[in-house]
Amino acid sequence: MRIVVAADHAGFPLKEELKKRLSEAGYEVADLGTHSSESTDYPDFGHLAVRKILEEDSQRGILFCGTGAGMAIAANRHKGIRAVVCFTEEIARLARAHNDANVLCLAARFVDVEAAWQITQTFLATEFEGGRHMRRIEKIDRS
Numbered sequence: 001m002r003i004v005v006a007a008d009h010a011g012f013p014l015k016e017e018l019k020k021r022l023s024e025a026g027y028e029v030a031d032l033g034t035h036s037s038e039s040t041d042y043p044d045f046g047h048l049a050v051r052k053i054l055e056e057d058s059q060r061g062i063l064f065c066g067t068g069a070g071m072a073i074a075a076n077r078h079k080g081i082r083a084v085v086c087f088t089e090e091i092a093r094l095a096r097a098h099n100d101a102n103v104l105c106l107a108a109r110f111v112d113v114e115a116a117w118q119i120t121q122t123f124l125a126t127e128f129e130g131g132r133h134m135r136r137i138e139k140i141d142r143s
Contacts, residue, residue, distance in 0.1 A: 003022055011042075012108075018116060081102060086119050087119075
């Protein structure tokens with residue numbers, strides 16, 4: 001699986017650590033920036049990442065900013081993107097299983113590296129359950 005990652009300056013250090021772990025775990029990682037801790041604007045990188053995800057349909061994304069909220073807001077402006085901020089593995093599991101979330105947003109100022117890694121692994125390993133959840137996804141896509 002190919003994973004698109006992107007961050008603003010606040011999310012940069014966490015992105016770098018998780019990017020390394022994802023590569024070591026066998027994922028192909030496309031890093032769309034930022035590439036330093038210099039101040040940046042999260043929408044620039046969020047929009048860039050989700051466009052890449054939508055172009056290649058089979059990918060998932062992981063976006064990093066201080067709270068995760070800014071990246072989620074920017075990502076969810078794109079039809080076909082279901083971005084979620086996850087603070088626990090259970091939220092990540094349910095977001096995938098029930099909402100078919102395709103973009104994980106992590107709050108670099110509030111989630112440490114080990115928790116972020118566990119959340120990421122759960123997000124990537126969980127399959128969408130479909131069934132009754134599919135009609136809800138269809139309703140989201142109709143908006």
